[in-house]
Amino acid sequence: MEQTQLFAAALGLTAPWYVKNIQFSVAEKRLDLYLDFPRGSAFACPVCGTPSTAYDTRDETWRHLDFFQHAAYLTARVPRVDCAGCGVIKISVPWARPDSGFTLLFEALLMQLLREMPVLAVARLVGEHDTRLWRVLHHYVASARAHADHQQVRRVGVDETAARRGHDYISLFVDLDEARLLFATPGKDSATVAAFAIDLAQHGGAAHRVGEVACDMSPAFTSGIEASLPQAAITYDRFHVMALMGAAVDEVRREEGRTQHSLKGTRYLWLTNAEHLRPKQQEQLTALRQQQLKTGRAYALRLGLQGLYAQPDRAGGADYLKRWYFWATHSRLEPVQKVARTIKAHWDGVLNWFESQATTGLLEGINSLVQAAKARARGYRSTRNLIAMAYLLAGKLHFELPT
Numbered sequence: 008m009e010q011t012q013l014f015a016a017a018l019g020l021t022a023p024w025y026v027k028n029i030q031f032s033v034a035e036k037r038l039d040l041y042l043d044f045p046r047g048s049a050f051a052c053p054v055c056g057t058p059s060t061a062y063d064t065r066d067e068t069w070r071h072l073d074f075f076q077h078a079a080y081l082t083a084r085v086p087r088v089d090c091a092g093c094g095v096i097k098i099s100v101p102w103a104r105p106d107s108g109f110t111l112l113f114e115a116l117l118m119q120l121l122r123e124m125p126v127l128a129v130a131r132l133v134g135e136h137d138t139r140l141w142r143v144l145h146h147y148v149a150s151a152r153a154h155a156d157h158q159q160v161r162r163v164g165v166d167e168t169a170a171r172r173g174h175d176y177i178s179l180f181v182d183l184d185e186a187r188l189l190f191a192t193p194g195k196d197s198a199t200v201a202a203f204a205i206d207l208a209q210h211g212g213a214a215h216r217v218g219e220v221a222c223d224m225s226p227a228f229t230s231g232i233e234a235s236l237p238q239a240a241i242t243y244d245r246f247h248v249m250a251l252m253g254a255a256v257d258e259v260r261r262e263e264g265r266t267q268h269s270l271k272g273t274r275y276l277w278l279t280n281a282e283h284l285r286p287k288q289q290e291q292l293t294a295l296r297q298q299q300l301k302t303g304r305a306y307a308l309r310l311g312l313q314g315l316y317a318q319p320d321r322a323g324g325a326d327y328l329k330r331w332y333f334w335a336t337h338s339r340l341e342p343v344q345k346v347a348r349t350i351k352a353h354w355d356g357v358l359n360w361f362e363s364q365a366t367t368g369l370l371e372g373i374n375s376l377v378q379a380a381k382a383r384a385r386g387y388r389s390t391r392n393l394i395a396m397a398y399l400l401a402g403k404l405h406f407e408l409p410t
Contacts (some may be wrong), residue, residue: 042083047060068082072112220340
């Protein structure tokens with residue numbers, strides 16, 4: 008078998024395409040394969056499929072999978088056909104998508120690498136500019152999302168994550184049953200929920216079929232859910248409820264620590280359940296609680312609120328929460344009283360947990376995945392890039408890629 012035939016077979020070329028010439032440069036570590044077609048060949052019109060003859064051609068080059076340690080490129084005369092019904096149109100070559108400088112197999116390799124490595128690291132590895140790789144990623148993410156099916160979405164979790172420290176946020180909407188990212192959009196206001204409802208409809212879902220939403224106590228998310236997901240019962244996530252209480256305990260500790268030096272360096276003790284502390288830390292916490300500190304009272308209220316989620320049902324939870332609320336509002340600890348008032352304002356949503364058991368724990372996991380990718384990449388140039396990476400990592404999208 009001649010070398011041109013060998014490479015044609017390796018590339019999977021079919022008539023009328025063939026390998027016309029091969030150039031190999033050891034100095035440049037480069038292999039060039041020149042593809043062509045016989046004069047008078049017919050090609051299918053990209054619009055209607057009618058066989059048509061070539062009208063004219065233009066040379067184009069694509070980066071292909073490396074040949075051992077050498078970069079490989081395909082160059083071909085790409086014809087335009089003169090279709091009787093559609094006019095003069097450039098054909099699509101079988102080894103690359105339109106207007107891409109990479110072959111399909113090279114893009115498939117890139118997508119596998121991009122799942123595991125920062126874009127800039129992949130760009131350095133393959134010797135390409137990272138903006139070209141971002142274009143590939145955006146194309147395949149958009150294409151895969153266009154075919155995503157959201158018909159069965161019934162339970163949704165929503166949370167925000169920072170695009171840049173202290174700047175810009177994106178909101179993440181997750182299917183709690185399928186553990187997949189459904190939608191990501193800039194912002195963290197009520198408009199993000201409206202945008203999700205529109206996107207859901209575009210993928211076969213329906214806002215009125217969403218029966219449960221888990222979120223934090225953000226007024227923006229609450230108003231957005233009530234307006235755009237009218238049939239959804241809101242569950243205020245237990246982890247966010249406890250996080251509010253933890254922040255209140257820490258605020259009491261910091262204020263009291265200005266005069267009580269024994270509280271210095273004890274933040275971890277007050278915010279961690281005793282069973283997760285080492286024996287010496289447990290002894291230290293016990294000793295501190297015996298000092299009748301305000302922080303100790305706030306800590307007891309935190310444990311009390313945590314006990315809400317051990318109640319057997321909603322009725323028991325409601326009775327328990329009423330007693331806790333009275334205790335908290337009479338504690339003379341303003342940060343704790345503030346949390347109690349917040350819970351009172353979101354009473355039904357807090358108690359809905361007993362029916363839905365819905366939490367944003369899954370969202371926290373996806374959030375961590377996205378933030379870890381952002382940290383490895385040392386940030387992204389744009390929010391659009393961060394959203395594309397979130398879909399790649401957590402969207403469970405099906406990419407139409409060759410193997």
